[in-house]
Amino acid sequence: MPELPEVETVRKELNRLTLGITIRGGEVLLNRTLAHPLSVTEFLTNITNVTVNGWERRGKYLLGRLKKESGENGGFLGIHLRMTGQLLWLNQLEPQQTHTRLRLFCGKDKELRFVDIRTFGRLWWVPPNQNPEIIITGLKKLGPEPFSEEFSLGYLIEKLRISQRNIKTLLLDQGIVAGLGNIYADEALFKSGIRPTIMAKNLNHKQLQKLRRSIIEVLKEAIEKGGMTFSDFRGLTGTKGNYGRIAWVYGRTGESCRVCGIAIERLKLGGRSTHFCPQCQR
Numbered sequence: 001m002p003e004l005p006e007v008e009t010v011r012k013e014l015n016r017l018t019l020g021i022t023i024r025g026g027e028v029l030l031n032r033t034l035a036h037p038l039s040v041t042e043f044l045t046n047i048t049n050v051t052v053n054g055w056e057r058r059g060k061y062l063l064g065r066l067k068k069e070s071g072e073n074g075g076f077l078g079i080h081l082r083m084t085g086q087l088l089w090l091n092q093l094e095p096q097q098t099h100t101r102l103r104l105f106c107g108k109d110k111e112l113r114f115v116d117i118r119t120f121g122r123l124w125w126v127p128p129n130q131n132p133e134i135i136i137t138g139l140k141k142l143g144p145e146p147f148s149e150e151f152s153l154g155y156l157i158e159k160l161r162i163s164q165r166n167i168k169t170l171l172l173d174q175g176i177v178a179g180l181g182n183i184y185a186d187e188a189l190f191k192s193g194i195r196p197t198i199m200a201k202n203l204n205h206k207q208l209q210k211l212r213r214s215i216i217e218v219l220k221e222a223i224e225k226g227g228m229t230f231s232d233f234r235g236l237t238g239t240k241g242n243y244g245r246i247a248w249v250y251g252r253t254g255e256s257c258r259v260c261g262i263a264i265e266r267l268k269l270g271g272r273s274t275h276f277c278p279q280c281q282r
Helices: 004-018 040-046 137-141 153-160 167-171 182-192 205-224
Strands: 022-028 034-036 050-058 061-068 073-080 085-091 100-106 110-116 122-126 265-269 272-276
Touching: 004 050, 004 061, 004 085, 004 205, 022 040, 040 122, 050 073, 073 085, 153 167, 153 205, 167 182, 182 205, 182 272
Parallel strands: 034 122
Antiparallel strands: 022 050, 022 100, 050 061, 061 073, 073 122, 085 110, 100 110, 265 272
């Protein structure tokens, strides 16, 4: 699943390529791709002849601010890529990918195409002057952004001291920190020298301080590299992310640790593959 760095990469590309572009219409090829409204006709009516006025990110959600031709508020276009969703910026005449689920026709000959193999991705149209959290209910459940002031050492101490979960499983909880996922939780735990199986409540002040700093550093570095390209993620124009080339542990099972040379190991925690160095992480 695309995580914060991948979604942030897409947000930046959307702002670069679609800012000020007018959506002239669209085509829904899989009805269940729409989370709100469920009516295809209502959705297409409300996102037609609106201009994209900017894109924001909250956790792994994308929110596009829309403006009507009259200049009035056009609401929001919400997108969640989920496991295999991709947004592609293409010429309208380009052949459709096999798993194309939705097309938004932009300007004269461009389109924003949503491709999704597993069909878990969703789109929302949020009416003008409506709080997006009312329509996109998952937004209510998100914890603070990793780069925000709310994601402080004091916040982490408060959340972890009563936890009964291991630290890796806890970091995947979007209610604790928004946008962090399997890849970058592994990477942050390596950088902080913490073994993923340790109970969160047993971490001391110094470990938590290092963990918070490592989460922020890893995410910033991944954003700079355009995220990590895996089987179902590319940028808007098909470009690949480069973080995978410098990853510390993720996807490197059996390879030598970049620090100590010991083989990277993998185990399952909460049903998720977890990568770590048995020497560097204690």
